[in-house]
Amino acid sequence: MWVSKITEEDLSNEIIDKLLFEGIVDTGENIDCIIVLGSTKASKYRVPVAVKAYNSGRANKIILCGGALKKFPDEESTEAEHMYKRVLELGVPEKNIILENKSQSTVENILCALVELQRAFWLNRVKKVLLVTSTYHMRRSLAIARYLFPIHIDIVPGPADDNNTNRDTWMNTPKGRERAKREALNIVGCVKNGVIPDFEI
Structure with a gap:
């Protein structure tokens, strides 16, 4: 099924699972x-995934994205400043953290x-990045990044599970x-509006 043809009535559990989580x-x-995309819960769920990848030696720089001003507890x-404090608490040196503090949406996260x-780095020298966001948000983020990034840069998904929207549990609660x-x-809308190319599931 092409994503552009999906209607709200088509959104069975199986279709949602394929669209959001498969692969x-x-x-x-x-x-x-x-690269860590911003949200109000990014410090709790996304930052640990990024720091784990950093500590395992996979990369020595982390970009924290998100200029949206939010009220945290x-x-x-x-969002980026809030993540920054958490990344420092988890032991990443300040010199290895890049703060992207202007973007206001997922598309702007990617562009910034x-x-x-x-x-x-210079883009011509970048070959591969890890994109960290919530697992359910990854398909759209990955599609946007792969559409907007130069073709020579490979984008690896770094999914971060939260409490409500994991692949095995999202259907168990109203939230x-x-x-x-x-x-x-949102994914269907992005395809129909030309934000990302159409694809089959």
Whole structure:
């Protein structure tokens, strides 16, 4: 089934599972840089995945994306600034953290990360990056990145499970079902609006 043909009525558990989760696996290979997309829960779920990859020696730089100003339990700050503090707490040296503090959406996360990659490495020297975001958000993020990044850069998914929207549990709670369905419709909308190319599931 082509994603552009999917309607809300088509969104069975099987279709949502294929659309959001099928084939989303971190290969574990070394990369040039780790890119973490921002959200209000990114410090809790995404940052540990990124730091684990960093500590395993897969890369020595982490880009934290997200300029949206949010109210967190401990402060009001941008998503990237909030992640930055957590990454430091987990032992990553400041010199190896790149703060991308302007983007306001997933598309802008990707575009602004490209600028930071250019400044830190030169894009022609970057061969592979690890893209870290919530598992249910990965398909759309990966598709956007692969569409917007130069063709020579390989993008490896770094899925981060949360409490409500894991592949095996999203259908068990109203919050999980609502979030998964909304993300599935976001993907369909991105295809129909030309943000990402159409694809089959």
